[in-house]
Amino acid sequence: MTSENLPGRFDRLRRLPQIGDQGGERLTRARIAVVGCGALGSHLSETLARCGVSSIYLIDRDVVEPSNLDRQTLYDEEDARCARPKAVAAAEKLRKICSGGNFQPFVADLDSTNAAELLSGAELILDGTDNFATRFLLNDFSVARGVPWIHAGVVGVSGCVLPVLPRRGPCYRCYLPEEPPPGAAETCDVAGVLPTAVAAIAALAATSAIAILVGRENEVATRLATVDIWRGRMGSIAVPRREDCSVCVRGQYDYLSGLKGTARTRLCGQRAVQVRPLGIARPDLAELAGRLAGRGLAEHNAYMVRFEAEGKTVSLFSDGRAIIHGTDDPAAARSLYARYVGL
Numbered sequence: 001m002t003s004e005n006l007p008g009r010f011d012r013l014r015r016l017p018q019i020g021d022q023g024g025e026r027l028t029r030a031r032i033a034v035v036g037c038g039a040l041g042s043h044l045s046e047t048l049a050r051c052g053v054s055s056i057y058l059i060d061r062d063v064v065e066p067s068n069l070d071r072q073t074l075y076d077e078e079d080a081r082c083a084r085p086k087a088v089a090a091a092e093k094l095r096k097i098c099s100g101g102n103f104q105p106f107v108a109d110l111d112s113t114n115a116a117e118l119l120s121g122a123e124l125i126l127d128g129t130d131n132f133a134t135r136f137l138l139n140d141f142s143v144a145r146g147v148p149w150i151h152a153g154v155v156g157v158s159g160c161v162l163p164v165l166p167r168r169g170p171c172y173r174c175y176l177p178e179e180p181p182p183g184a185a186e187t188c189d190v191a192g193v194l195p196t197a198v199a200a201i202a203a204l205a206a207t208s209a210i211a212i213l214v215g216r217e218n219e220v221a222t223r224l225a226t227v228d229i230w231r232g233r234m235g236s237i238a239v240p241r242r243e244d245c246s247v248c249v250r251g252q253y254d255y256l257s258g259l260k261g262t263a264r265t266r267l268c269g270q271r272a273v274q275v276r277p278l279g280i281a282r283p284d285l286a287e288l289a290g291r292l293a294g295r296g297l298a299e300h301n302a303y304m305v306r307f308e309a310e311g312k313t314v315s316l317f318s319d320g321r322a323i324i325h326g327t328d329d330p331a332a333a334r335s336l337y338a339r340y341v342g343l
């Protein structure tokens, strides 16, 4: 993108001593990847595009739904009516905002088989995902390749941000060594999410992104920033590097190698897909059933939880495996699992 086609476009940004003309130029040459184009991904990609970042890979496996529109700011009613892939709709919207930008949509389920292809060339990766398995994969890629990434997550009225700078800070696994068991962590699809919490967390993550891209990486705090937007509370927690961290100390990239992580799927029967996450603990079915009470919970016993979601029936078994009836699309099944059970 050139700033010449609209003179003065980046004037207020470049007046900042933190940015300047030099920083502004670096932003226009930057190439980043936004993984997950939901609420956080909308805010992050739009903010960075408006700041001049002209090359953005937009990676997402889902389509726009009506329930997205309160917080996923790149999309409108027409996108939801047409069930357009988010990556495609996001790229088109960003081109309207910055016509010279190179916004590449990838309608894809990021996993160990395509991570190197989809992420290579990005100098910074932003987390707009909704699941731990993909975050662990991003962390593996980041540490293995020396590419910074910024973790961001929001549920309910709270969220957190952790910039991972492989050259000088802890990694995400220093903060969270293992994935929580399925159903143990809250998801937005079950617990809800306040749009202003997304905006606050995205602002923190985008600020760190800008600092890294203009060459001020050493001014970015490698601490976990936390926000409770409802009570107006902000904080930050030190994340020490774990002496035995499997990723940044021992160099074991189990999620990047495919040994753990992204759920395996297979078609089973007509309009049904089995999702089997790899390398995770057994789910707490009782806790998940409690969370789903009143939200389409159909059945719960010692061996399984069955519930209805988005016109599909999910049967989650005590070994963490689920069968999703009502679809024959593996990516859609994985997405449903991630959003209602948690991956």
Ligand SMILES: [Zn+2]
Binding pocket: 170, 171, 172, 173, 174, 175, 241, 242, 245, 246, 247, 248, 249
């Ligand atoms: Zn680590």
